[in-house]
Amino acid sequence: MSRYRLQPSPAQEAALLEHCGHARYVWNLAVEQHAHWQRGRASAPGFAEHCRQLTQARAACAWLAAGSVTVQQQALKDFHQAMANFFGKTHKRPTWRRRGRNEGFRIVAVKPGDVRRVSRKVGEVKVPKVGWVRFRWSRPVEAAKSFRVSRDAAGRWHVAFALIPQPIPAPGTGAVVGVDRGVTVSAALSTGELLVVPGLSEAEKKRLVRLQRRLARAKRGSKRRTTVKVAIARLKAREGDRRKDWVEKTSTDLARRFDVIAVEDLKISNMTRSAKGTLEAPGRNVRQKAGLNRGILANGWGRLVVRVGHKAPGRVRMIDPRYTSQTCNACGHVARESRESQALFLCVACKHRDHADVNAAKNLRDTAAGHCGGCAGRLAVG
Structure with a gap:
């Protein structure tokens, strides 16, 4: 995500808050429907069924019909993605959204002309049923297929463009x-x-x-x-x-x-x-x-x-953390008593002295490099 500060006018801010209200409303309805589902009952509504229900709700409710169907459908799609993440055991179960918290909505199918630069420090993004909304052009905006408009608890608006960050090349020094x-x-x-x-x-x-x-x-x-x-x-x-x-x-x-x-x-x-x-x-x-x-x-x-x-x-190595803070990086001796305080590591065997956190960081480095000397086996097996 590449995030920028949004600068809407008072009229645009009111329209953006309406979009947030619509997205929150349909999200909470979907949460309530799924909350009533239990084993043995018919399956909870899927995305296609929710879209049909949304069409009926828009026909019956003028307030909902006045909003953007793109915003409302995308809120439903985000909910079903959140449920998929929950069943995949990578995220928690989706919960109710409250006014003033988690305020925002997502726009997809963004065209190249929907984002433009107005001046050296000002850009504009096109939001359905709101128009061109200005944002602070703090850095170049790369082509994105979707963006999210959000409002934090401090009342600040942001626009975040969904981008895959370019990896930073390794220095090639083996460090x-x-x-x-x-x-x-x-x-x-x-x-x-x-x-x-x-x-x-x-x-x-x-x-x-x-x-x-x-x-x-x-x-x-x-x-x-x-x-x-x-x-x-x-x-x-x-x-x-x-x-x-x-x-x-x-x-x-x-x-x-x-x-x-x-x-x-x-x-x-x-x-x-x-x-x-x-x-x-x-x-x-x-x-x-x-x-x-x-x-x-x-x-x-x-x-x-x-x-x-x-x-x-x-290039990131996840190391087993067990005993990394109790192992002496100089001799490999493991003892809880060596960690005298939060900051000081003083080995009870060889009297090696170092900052406790730096000593642990060195153990992580040596384990990743495969040449931890006497402590590699202990760090690996705990």
């Missing part, structure tokens, strides 16, 4: 790097580099705390509560933008400098699962686990590996 992801240090490289995702500044963090306290005191449904929620969303959107920018720059740098990138094979969705449990079996250390989950997600672990895989296809 291998290990990348150890953490919470305090976002990414530690086997070269000794410590990379940290830029988050909110101290002043922004204090403002976020004040806004969250104000939100807790605000009356539900009041204008003040809405204003505070938008202010919080803008701060979090700023933090998310910085994280995405860091991921893009870091993944590009790794793809350009190294032939092989070794990372831990982590199940992030399992690691960030809530620990609250149930009423019958309540969880323990729930608040501490929630803080750890926020730290993992804030450091962009998953997105970094995904983007490196896009830019360096076939």
